[in-house]
Amino acid sequence: MKHHHPILAITLARLREFVRRPEAVFWVYFFPVLMVIVLGVAFRNQKVETFDVDVINGADAASIVENLKLETRIKPHLRDEDESRERLRTGKTTLAISGGKSDGNDASSPADVEYLFDPARPGSLAARNLVDAQLQKSAGRTDVIKSNDVVYSEPGGTYVDFLVPGLLAMGLMGGGLWGVGYAIVDLRIRKLLKRFMATPMRRTHFLFGMMTSRLIFMIPQIFVLLVVSYLLFGVKIYGNWFSVALVVLVGAIEFAAIGLLVASRAQTLETASGLMNLVMLPMWTLSGIFFSYERFPELVQPVIKLLPLTPVIDALRAIMMDGKSITTLGPEFAVMITWSVIPFMIALAIFRWND
Amino acid sequence: MPSAIRCTNLFKTYPGKPPVEAVRGINFEVNVGECYGVLGPNGAGKTTTIEILEGLSPPTSGEAEVLSMSWAKDANAIRERIGVSLQETQLSDRLSVGETLQLFRSFYRSGVDPDEAIARVSLQEKKNAWVKTLSGGQKQRLAVATALVGDPELIFLDEPTTGLDPSSRRELWEIIEAFKREGKTVLLTTHYMEEAERLCDRVAIFDSGKIIAEGSPAELIRSLGAEHVIEFSIDQNHEIMDDELIRSIPTVDRLDKSDSQFRLTVGQPHVVLPQLIQQLADKGISLSSLTTRHASLEDVFVSLTGRHLDDENAGKAP
Ligand SMILES: Nc1ncnc2c1ncn2[C@@H]1O[C@H](COP(=O)(O)OP(=O)(O)O)[C@@H](O)[C@H]1O
Numbered sequence: 001m002k003h004h005h006p007i008l009a010i011t012l013a014r015l016r017e018f019v020r021r022p023e024a025v026f027w028v029y030f031f032p033v034l035m036v037i038v039l040g041v042a043f044r045n046q047k048v049e050t051f052d053v054d055v056i057n058g059a060d061a062a063s064i065v066e067n068l069k070l071e072t073r074i075k076p077h078l079r080d081e082d083e084s085r086e087r088l089r090t091g092k093t094t095l096a097i098s099g100g101k102s103d104g105n106d107a108s109s110p111a112d113v114e115y116l117f118d119p120a121r122p123g124s125l126a127a128r129n130l131v132d133a134q135l136q137k138s139a140g141r142t143d144v145i146k147s148n149d150v151v152y153s154e155p156g157g158t159y160v161d162f163l164v165p166g167l168l169a170m171g172l173m174g175g176g177l178w179g180v181g182y183a184i185v186d187l188r189i190r191k192l193l194k195r196f197m198a199t200p201m202r203r204t205h206f207l208f209g210m211m212t213s214r215l216i217f218m219i220p221q222i223f224v225l226l227v228v229s230y231l232l233f234g235v236k237i238y239g240n241w242f243s244v245a246l247v248v249l250v251g252a253i254e255f256a257a258i259g260l261l262v263a264s265r266a267q268t269l270e271t272a273s274g275l276m277n278l279v280m281l282p283m284w285t286l287s288g289i290f291f292s293y294e295r296f297p298e299l300v301q302p303v304i305k306l307l308p309l310t311p312v313i314d315a316l317r318a319i320m321m322d323g324k325s326i327t328t329l330g331p332e333f334a335v336m337i338t339w340s341v342i343p344f345m346i347a348l349a350i351f352r353w354n355d
Numbered sequence: 356m357p358s359a360i361r362c363t364n365l366f367k368t369y370p371g372k373p374p375v376e377a378v379r380g381i382n383f384e385v386n387v388g389e390c391y392g393v394l395g396p397n398g399a400g401k402t403t404t405i406e407i408l409e410g411l412s413p414p415t416s417g418e419a420e421v422l423s424m425s426w427a428k429d430a431n432a433i434r435e436r437i438g439v440s441l442q443e444t445q446l447s448d449r450l451s452v453g454e455t456l457q458l459f460r461s462f463y464r465s466g467v468d469p470d471e472a473i474a475r476v477s478l479q480e481k482k483n484a485w486v487k488t489l490s491g492g493q494k495q496r497l498a499v500a501t502a503l504v505g506d507p508e509l510i511f512l513d514e515p516t517t518g519l520d521p522s523s524r525r526e527l528w529e530i531i532e533a534f535k536r537e538g539k540t541v542l543l544t545t546h547y548m549e550e551a552e553r554l555c556d557r558v559a560i561f562d563s564g565k566i567i568a569e570g571s572p573a574e575l576i577r578s579l580g581a582e583h584v585i586e587f588s589i590d591q592n593h594e595i596m597d598d599e600l601i602r603s604i605p606t607v608d609r610l611d612k613s614d615s616q617f618r619l620t621v622g623q624p625h626v627v628l629p630q631l632i633q634q635l636a637d638k639g640i641s642l643s644s645l646t647t648r649h650a651s652l653e654d655v656f657v658s659l660t661g662r663h664l665d666d667e668n669a670g671k672a673p
């Protein structure tokens with residue numbers, strides 16, 4: 001039988017165990033793809049956004065409906081007041097319009113129409129403005145200045161283009177933490193780690209073997225995701241392929257190192273998965289997988305940029321969407337490398353090998 | 356002759372509330388080429404001791420020397436020359452027998468070919484089978500093969516046959532005997548007395564973290580003073596028997612009573628039996644069981660501790 005170097009032997013054993021577990025292969029490779037498909041379809045660019053609004057039954061209601069029908073983006077529905085309020089409360093409609101007779105806020109000048117909406121609800125303000133403009137127009141107001149709408153949809157600038165780098169990075173994070181962390185705790189529970197320690201196996205060989213196998217699992221994961229996004233949604237890489245590969249590699253090493261740290265002392269799978277979720281949860285929400293972290297207060301943004309996941313996403317977006325060169329990504333690489341080296345060193349120092 | 360293992364004054368206390376003094380002053384020496392058995396009930400400190408010798412856990416105090424080297428200085432050199440099978444290791448289910456041994460072989464600078472290790476434990480037919488398809492006995496043989504693949508001079512086997520059926524147990528015994536025939540050294544823990552009697556040149560009987568007897572199985576049995584055991588039970592209250600009368604029968608060395616049985620250690624069963632039966636007949640008592648056998652290491656343990664090896668909680672002081 002062939003005689004392998006220990007790193008290769010450990011890597012091979014891990015790969016074999018992995019591919020012989022079809023359910024694991026499915027979750028690792030197809031779950032991110034499923035996310036791209038679902039989110040890509042849900043947020044595909046709609047040609048024209050339409051607004052469903054309620055017109056409350058009462059004086060002028062019929063004429064309001066008639067006037068609103070002239071604007072194709074508005075879909076008015078005539079309803080009773082109680083029903084309409086219920087629909088507002090439960091979020092089934094974003095805007096209700098009631099005509100005439102109201103005293104308004106200022107008793108001296110009673111309003112002709114009243115808009116009921118929650119400005120915090122997405123789309124409600126847009127609906128209100130569109131409806132108002134249409135009603136003003138049909139009442140005789142003319143535009144003072146001429147304006148023209150140009151729909152912005154450059155390639156590389158859609159939500160799916162934004163999403164795919166985020167999901168790639170998320171896959172690297174989940175794969176690294178689970179692929180390395182879970183596997184190590186499992187070996188520890190089965191006393192196999194202890195059994196290995198009774199052989200002359202070097203500790204660094206073991207750790208490198210675990211990390212190498214993880215880097216190899218990652219290749220099809222990234223590849224499948226990129227191909228599916230391209231075929232279904234036309235997502236392309238505007239920058240350099242090699243740069244993407246480099247970010248992916250460093251990102252994978254980073255999360256493998258963090259996975260190692262998470263697993264370094266855990267003695268049960270519950271502890272390990274609790275720790276992993278604790279590590280991943282803030283990054284899922286803060287690092288900008290699904291929406292830009294610019295939405296968070298200015299004050300916390302420097303902190304967000306120091307999280308392990310953020311630079312991976314930022315660098316991938318910069319290369320894939322904006323075609324940036326890798327030379328502009330120094331700060332991102334600095335954060336990623338720091339998060340690779342320090343967790344690895346700490347893990348090595350505190351690792352529980354024998355029990 | 357140099358010794359393969361020498362340990363002096365080993366102590367191991369596991370921290371906790373209260374701390375557990377698992378090993379309390381162990382001294383022994385194993386010669387090269389010897390099969391040494393560590394015998395004792397659950398919790399006696401066998402695993403703790405063997406793991407100190409395997410370099411897997413440091414003793415709280417005391418010294419362990421393996422193949423004339425110390426764990427502190429020559430850990431890797433020792434590991435190249437020993438083979439280990441732990442009490443509870445779950446090898447990877449989804450690797451084949453051959454792949455498992457290839458993995459273990461890769462850790463050693465020199466060793467035997469995985470195929471050779473497979474042959475030594477007679478698993479040739481299972482070479483390509485996944486570990487999860489193996490029977491308990493086959494898994495245990497594979498565990499021993501992982502200990503052999505580095506071509507060791509000394510192997511440590513922690514309860515290699517516990518939980519196996521008799522025929523699987525015998526297969527393992529043959530593997531161990533073949534290893535011994537090459538002049539190599541074995542340290543084995545077990546709580547099966549017949550296993551120790553068959554395989555071991557010398558045994559140490561452990562109880563509560565200490566060695567309570569050491570020697571060859573034959574010596575230990577001889578130390579009982581009488582080499583046969585008669586066990587019997589009666590269908591009436593034990594009080595009815597006159598213990599002194601039984602002890603007065605020639606060659607009776609010892610009488611132990613448990614809830615269900617009388618146990619006599621005797622020199623000559625053919626002298627004792629007729630007189631015993633006569634005593635029963637005089638009182639009109641009938642026997643519900645009667646057996647006679649050669650004394651075993653089990654009897655040595657019972658005579659030293661008053662307990663049986665497989666008693667529940669046997670490790671705890673009575
Ligand atoms: N890691 C540990 N932590 C605390 N106590 C332990 C540990 N390992 C073993 N013990 C205790 O030490 C004693 C000896 O155990 P062990 O060496 O496993 O005995 P044996 O192998 O003879 O059954 C037992 O009381 C056991 O509960």
Ligand SMILES: [Mg+2]
Nearest residue numbers: 401402442514
């Ligand atoms: Mg044990």
